[in-house]
Amino acid sequence: MPSLLRLHRLKLAALLLASNLALLLHLAAGDLKPMAEWVWLDILGEGGSALLCLVWLGLVLKSRPAGRVTSFLAMGLGLVFFSWWVDALDEFIKLPDSITWDHWLESAPMPFGLILLTLGIYHWHREQLAISAQMEKRERLFREHRLFDNLTPLNTAEYLRRQLDQALQHARNAQQPLSLVILDLDDFSRINHLHGHAEGDRVLQALSQLLLLNLRHQDLLCRLAGDRFVVLLPNTGEGQARQLAEELRRAVEHLAHKARDHGERLQLHASVASVMALQDDAEGLLQRLNQALARAKQPRYPRSA
Template identity: 65%
Template sequence: MTFMLATHRIKLTALLIAANLGLMLHLLSGEIKPVSAWDWLDVAGEGGSAVLILVWIGLLLKSRPAGYVTDLLFTGLGCLFFSLFMDTVDEFIALPAAVNWDGWLESGPMPVGFILLTLGIFHWHREQLAINEQMRNRERLFREHRQFDKLTPLGDANYLRAQLQLALGEANDARQPLSVIMLDLDAFSRINREYGHAEGDRLLQVLTQLLLLNLRQHDLLCRLAGDRFAVILPHTGERQAQLLAGEMSLAVRSLAYKSSRQGERIELSATVVALMARDEDTETLLQRLNIAMARAKQHLTVQYG
């Protein structure tokens, strides 16, 4: 017997005792019919149904923990089994005409069993709805977890696109402005080359914390790729977004980041652009941002040669 069935042994014992008491009562009150009087069709139908219900009970108790719903389902099936078992016993044992309690044993538990079984199925259905909701939530969390960057605690490019699409829809419905900032760390490849990729990874983690500290609570920071970040700014016009972009650029330049090798300060700067969303989709807005970033980088190259 499996562990799950063992936890339900009291239920099984009670059902076995009830069935045996009914059988004993018939044997004490009547006499066994001759084989020629047996109705084999009834025996097969009623007895076979009782056996099938026993199989259902076994599957139920093997797959479910003890509890209110299990008790309802078991008791309902137990009543159906008892009625069918008494019907089967009645095919083998003849009772005196004065005995009338056999009708109660055969028919009485049947409607009670159906009522309890219906209640059990109703509560089981509610259980399944709750479980399905939990599974959907877990699937959503797992799917979103896969869209988070492995190095920083930020969403990746796919997560940014999904959230930006939602933000654009909400901004359009509420008729509120929405802006986006893109930040690209200057000369990051040189830092990786001179100090190693481990130092570069550490720098990106520190930079992430710095940027988060310089954003508002409802802003969303994501890492696009490498040293490029993007920020979704709900309820923000382009002028305010440009002010925030300037503050982020200043914060990067002011960061006194020390290398883990010798502790010398690594001078940092970042190119930052900000745009307000128009009546456009996610990809169009990101394309405009990338073009604005490319122009800002080109201007920086020409300026500092």
């Protein structure tokens, strides 16, 4: 398995370049201090802080995929490391009193780094809250029904039909709208053919998490079959369902899933459709939904003159 650090090599290369430039500037402008003038407590404090920051950066880059949150965290930790690194250089290299740029290199990156780091931690916190909410719902449903897909953390088609019967009855009694959205990956067999079924399974698992993060707490996402997913939307009208379907379609197109073998991004596309419950039973509603998807997947040719 290629390390995720390879996906962030540009960030690491930029940090290495900046650190070496700072070192060369200090060596060109100042003189090395004799060992007798070294203050070991300062060296351990400043150098140790820089080293720990570099370790934190490595752990973040190794454990997270590329994205906005990772970029905030990486840039923030990189700036904090750079500030501590320049501060540590002063313990080994003495600069003339007339030079003031070293104070800017020491102090200026730190507040910007902390701001970026705070933004990254905030968005990471929101990610974890969304995932935790979905996991809490999944665990509750597992204790009640244990009808879950073997590959993804989602419920099966059988569970969807059971819940749909109840949801239809509740919607009629409460006189509330109920809608379904269906999403089907286009040309998914090509991924299995070119990259293998194991990579295809990883795509479906990543897609499941992506869809969960883009749904409301009350929505129910199930894997209908293969690369086809259905969302049950309580108290949702036709227009809102169409809007949500389009948002899910765009989210799939922007998913930055990278193949494990060579690290190339797999460009995904999906067809979506939505229907609102009328006087259907569960099977009739699902049949209308599949028919709507079939129409959505049909190629659209320009009309001849």
